[in-house]
Amino acid sequence: xxxxxxxxxxxxxxxxxxxxxxxxxxxxxxxxxxxxxxxxxxxxxxxxxxxxxxxxxxxxxxxxxxxxxxxxxxxxxxxxxxxxxxxxxxxxxxxxxxxxxxxxxxxxxxxxxxxxxxxxxxxxxxxxxxxxxxxxxxxxxxxxxxxxxxxxxxxxxxxxxxxxxxxxxxxxxxxxxxxxxxxxxxxxxxxxxxxxxxxxxxxxxxxxxxxxxxxxxxxxxxxxxxxxxxxxxxxxxxxxxxxxxxxxxxxxxxxxxxxxxxxxxxxxxxxxxxxxxxxxxxxxxxxxxxxxxxxxxxxxxxxxxxxxxxxxxxxxxxxxxxxxxxxxxxxxxxxxxxxxxxxxxxxxxxxxxxxxxxxxxxxxxxxxxxxxxxxxxxxxxxxxxxxxxxxxxxxxxxxxxxxxxxxxxxxxxxxxxxxxxxxxxxxxxxxxxxxxxxxxxxxxxxxxxxxxxxxxxxxxxxxxxxxxxxxxxxxxxxxxxxxxxxxxxxxx
Amino acid sequence: xxxxxxxxxxxxxxxxxxxxxxxxxxxxxxxxxxxxxxxxxxxxxxxxxxxxxxxxxxxxxxxxxxxxxxxxxxxxxxxxxxxxxxxxxxxxxxxxxxxxxxxxxxxxxxxxxxxxxxxxxxxxxxxxxxxxxxxxxxxxxxxxxxxxxxxxxxxxxxxxxxxxxxxxxxxxxxxxxxxxxxxxxxxxxxxxxxxxxxxxxxxxxxxxxxxxxxxxxxxxxxxxxxxxxxxxxxxxxxxxxxxxxxxxxxxxxxxxxxxxxxxxxxxxxxxxxxxxxxxxxxxxxxxxxxxxxxxxxxxxxxxxxxxxxxxxxxxxxxxxxxxxxxxxxxxxxxxxxxxxxxxxxxxxxxxxxxxxxxxxxxxxxxxxxxxxxxxxxxxxxxxxxxxxxxxxxxxxxxxxxxxxxxxxxxxxxxxxxxxxxxxxxxxxxxxxxxxxxxxxxxxxxxxxxxxxxxxxxxx
Numbered sequence: 020x021x022x023x024x025x026x027x028x029x030x031x032x033x034x035x036x037x038x039x040x041x042x043x044x045x046x047x048x049x050x051x052x053x054x055x056x057x058x059x060x061x062x063x064x065x066x067x068x069x070x071x072x073x074x075x076x077x078x079x080x081x082x083x084x085x086x087x088x089x090x091x092x093x094x095x096x097x098x099x100x101x102x103x104x105x106x107x108x109x110x111x112x113x114x115x116x117x118x119x120x121x122x123x124x125x126x127x128x129x130x131x132x133x134x135x136x137x138x139x140x141x142x143x144x145x146x147x148x149x150x151x152x153x154x155x156x157x158x159x160x161x162x163x164x165x166x167x168x169x170x171x172x173x174x175x176x177x178x179x180x181x182x183x184x185x186x187x188x189x190x191x192x193x194x195x196x197x198x199x200x201x202x203x204x205x206x207x208x209x210x211x212x213x214x215x216x217x218x219x220x221x222x223x224x225x226x227x228x229x230x231x232x233x234x235x236x237x238x239x240x241x242x243x244x245x246x247x248x249x250x251x252x253x254x255x256x257x258x259x260x261x262x263x264x265x266x267x268x269x270x271x272x273x274x275x276x277x278x279x280x281x282x283x284x285x286x287x288x289x290x291x292x293x294x295x296x297x298x299x300x301x302x303x304x305x306x307x308x309x310x311x312x313x314x315x316x317x318x319x320x321x322x323x324x325x326x327x328x329x330x331x332x333x334x335x336x337x338x339x340x341x342x343x344x345x346x347x348x349x350x351x352x353x354x355x356x357x358x359x360x361x362x363x364x365x366x367x368x369x370x371x372x373x374x375x376x377x378x379x380x381x382x383x384x385x386x387x388x389x390x391x392x393x394x395x396x397x398x399x400x401x402x403x404x405x406x407x408x409x410x411x412x413x414x415x416x417x418x419x420x421x422x423x424x425x426x427x428x429x430x431x432x433x434x435x436x437x438x439x440x441x442x443x444x445x446x447x448x449x450x451x452x453x454x455x456x457x458x459x460x461x462x463x464x465x466x467x468x469x470x471x472x473x474x475x476x477x478x479x480x481x482x483x484x485x486x487x488x489x490x491x492x493x494x495x496x497x498x499x500x501x502x503x504x505x506x507x508x509x510x511x
Numbered sequence: 512x513x514x515x516x517x518x519x520x521x522x523x524x525x526x527x528x529x530x531x532x533x534x535x536x537x538x539x540x541x542x543x544x545x546x547x548x549x550x551x552x553x554x555x556x557x558x559x560x561x562x563x564x565x566x567x568x569x570x571x572x573x574x575x576x577x578x579x580x581x582x583x584x585x586x587x588x589x590x591x592x593x594x595x596x597x598x599x600x601x602x603x604x605x606x607x608x609x610x611x612x613x614x615x616x617x618x619x620x621x622x623x624x625x626x627x628x629x630x631x632x633x634x635x636x637x638x639x640x641x642x643x644x645x646x647x648x649x650x651x652x653x654x655x656x657x658x659x660x661x662x663x664x665x666x667x668x669x670x671x672x673x674x675x676x677x678x679x680x681x682x683x684x685x686x687x688x689x690x691x692x693x694x695x696x697x698x699x700x701x702x703x704x705x706x707x708x709x710x711x712x713x714x715x716x717x718x719x720x721x722x723x724x725x726x727x728x729x730x731x732x733x734x735x736x737x738x739x740x741x742x743x744x745x746x747x748x749x750x751x752x753x754x755x756x757x758x759x760x761x762x763x764x765x766x767x768x769x770x771x772x773x774x775x776x777x778x779x780x781x782x783x784x785x786x787x788x789x790x791x792x793x794x795x796x797x798x799x800x801x802x803x804x805x806x807x808x809x810x811x812x813x814x815x816x817x818x819x820x821x822x823x824x825x826x827x828x829x830x831x832x833x834x835x836x837x838x839x840x841x842x843x844x845x846x847x848x849x850x851x852x853x854x855x856x857x858x859x860x861x862x863x864x865x866x867x868x869x870x871x872x873x874x875x876x877x878x879x880x881x882x883x884x885x886x887x888x889x890x891x892x893x894x895x896x897x898x899x900x901x902x903x904x905x906x907x908x909x910x911x912x913x914x915x916x917x918x919x920x921x922x923x924x925x926x927x928x929x930x931x932x933x934x935x936x937x938x939x940x941x942x943x944x945x946x947x948x949x950x951x952x953x954x955x956x957x958x959x960x961x962x963x964x965x966x967x968x969x970x
Binding site for chain 1: 760763764765767804807812813817820821823824825826827828837840855859860863864867870871874875878881882887890894897898901902904905908909912913914
């Protein structure tokens with residue numbers, strides 16, 4: 020019996036040894052896999068166990084910054100919730116950081132820094148991996164300027180539309196506004212209030228959560244004529260902008276019997292400069308056809324059209340210029356109709372290209388990221404995105420755009436003592452153009468004594484309630500652009 | 512550690528009693544528990560809990576009274592058993608208190624402390640009143656009848672979480688199946704001690720397997736049917752596994768027939784397969800074990816087992832520290848069946864190893880008593896009680912760590928559950944009594960001419 024007791028004892032201790040081996044398996048060898056399981060709430064709990072880093076904007080002319088986000092301790096399991104003191108004003112910049120619905124825009128693109136997991140925040144390389152910990156959340160300083168953002172937001176005054184403003188020479192985005200907007204704080208936390216707010220925002224007909232400035236494309240209408248003009252000048256189709264062109268008015272689209280009318284008078288055989296000043300459809304459509312499909316596609320893509328990979332750091336929707344068209348479609352595309360669409364940011368880049376001697380600086384929304392204590396972690400810098408046109412073409416286009424503001428369709432954008440160049444646009448859309456047209460204005464401004472333009476801006480207003488007559492780039496959008504430019508210039 | 516003792520007869524004449532060792536180990540056990548209690552408070556509220564002295568004093572008092580009972584009534588008892596029980600019980604209280612902090616609406620630690628007190632009281636009663644374990648042999652059939660009644664009664668009560676193992680009287684509920692374990696162990700030991708030879712050497716031989724006679728086989732088949740019945744009627748897979756394992760081990764120890772183990776395992780497999788295929792509750796447990804993350808893939812969120820595995824994984828080598836884990840995510844059974852997950856998360860593999868080693872020591876000490884005893888009943892009872900401990904730990908710890916299908920069972924001393932704590936304290940009391948008998952110097956010299964028990968070779 021003694022022998023059997025010994026064996027039974029060995030068996031029982033073997034059971035306990037098996038438990039030990041199994042514990043080592045779960046706790047050591049499979050631990051990483053289990054820890055990273057998406058259903059494991061511990062990562063989420065740890066994430067919200069500390070205040071999230073903040074997103075800052077520039078205030079004033081020096082390097083003064085102010086935060087546009089905050090965090091509050093709710094005492095729940097997911098302790099810290101995101102707050103947005105400015106609510107809808109900065110939603111198109113920050114996006115939301117929701118415990119229920121994840122993150123978007125900067126909150127998403129810079130999440131590693133804000134939530135403290137970025138390895139650059141750690142005192143030593145691999146520190147976070149070793150300690151499985153996280154650092155206090157770092158801050159993200161944006162390129163946005165508070166005054167410019169507010170001017171754009173107040174200019175739109177709740178009307179549907181968007182504004183994108185940037186510094187042409189550095190690519191810094193000074194304002195990114197989408198209207199109507201929403202308060203991201205409503206969906207920060209968890210619970211029924213959040214889910215009902217989410218449902219309400221998503222069901223709203225005015226699409227408050229759509230970031231119209233970078234995620235929505237509109238037909239650019241006449242504002243696109245700047246691209247067509249650049250293509251014509253660069254391709255040598257037009258040598259002298261002041262020379263008459265051989266365009267009849269009205270212009271019959273090639274290969275069809277469709278007649279293209281003009282909104283304005285005096286377009287018959289108008290020169291390129293005159294066509295830009297009063298926005299002649301006929302001349303620009305004709306020039307687009309003469310440049311040819313390949314030339315127009317190349318020119319449009321040099322401005323950034325058809326680029327689905329542009330990131331600022333959030334992804335920007337692809338602006339479109341068709342690569343396969345008949346000549347009549349090309350004619351329509353060349354005046355920003357047919358399938359041509361653009362984001363407001365893309366049109367700001369068009370204005371910026373003219374302002375920056377044909378070179379487009381890569382647009383960027385993040386200036387730098389810092390540790391919790393303010394030490395810089397990473398700094399973005401000016402880099403070239405694309406060359407849109409030759410410098411000489413840019414000079415000629417600047418003159419034409421100034422003419423638009425001084426003597427043409429864009430007089431509402433004029434600012435005393437400041438050189439302003441602009442271009443209006445009114446785009447039909449919908450079946451047989453029955454939808455309310457969009458009002459566009461793209462412009463740049465250069466204050467006296469400055470070496471180069473300091474701001475380029477694009478404004479689009481989609482106001483379904485307005486009369487066809489009231490909707491015009493010059494009427495609805497230009498005043499907003501002027502206010503934005505004034506705000507940008509007043510800050511140096 | 513104590514010095515190695517010779518564990519087979521003839522015993523040395525004077526064994527040290529080692530009561531002083533027990534006392535100092537008890538002091539250590541209480542201090543560790545108090546430290547854990549303070550650590551939880553510090554981690555959770557940045558202050559030592561105000562009643563830390565009361566907690567330590569209470570636990571210390573329980574340990575001291577138990578120690579005195581052992582000192583006066585079982586002076587030769589194994590000095591490790593009581594301190595291990597106190598330490599595990601103290602740790603269990605700390606873990607339950609720690610989980611109470613997360614669930615303010617449902618506190619369990621005070622209740623558990625009352626049950627622990629009752630457990631220690633019964634421990635003392637057993638140590639004081641049971642002067643010789645052989646008395647129990649007389650009550651073999653009474654105990655099996657009682658056990659049967661205890662196990663059948665819950666069928667008439669409503670199920671809780673899918674298992675009918677509870678009796679509710681007023682606001683007071685307990686699991687009679689817990690007490691049945693001890694009674695069954697007593698019965699098995701007595702029955703097998705009486706029928707050892709019949710089981711091993713009688714009956715016809717079929718091929719190479721010697722079958723016992725029907726008269727002897729009858730009760731065994733009855734027991735097998737009983738455990739399957741428990742499984743079916745009460746959906747208590749854990750208890751049924753425990754009875755099975757206990758019975759097979761004791762049968763083997765009593766007869767030395769490997770054939771019994773084969774038969775037992777075969778019957779267990781058949782029973783488990785049959786029940787598993789038509790009983791949805793058991794079937795789903797097996798499915799969960801095969802794929803703990805199936806519910807996640809199905810979009811229903813993690814199952815309790817998955818949450819338990821997450822907790823263990825979070826602990827890693829050293830744990831998050833007491834009071835700093837999130838094992839409360841496991842849900843309603845976090846303080847009872849899944850208490851080990853909290854230990855795993857907050858004390859890590861290091862703490863878990865310590866806990867398993869404590870259990871292993873306790874089991875080993877129980878077996879050691881069995882080896883040193885001279886009467887078959889005592890030997891079998893010691894083996895049975897030690898095996899109950901080992902099997903309980905294996906079934907529930909293996910379950911919550913995904914080693915075997917999850918079955919509801921309480922971790923001895925650690926888990927919330929009054930019946931379990933009281934039962935395990937009685938088991939320890941019986942082991943104390945058995946080890947006291949085993950280590951007690953026998954009066955007189957070994958007589959010559961009397962056939963001494965077979966002395967095995969020391970391996």
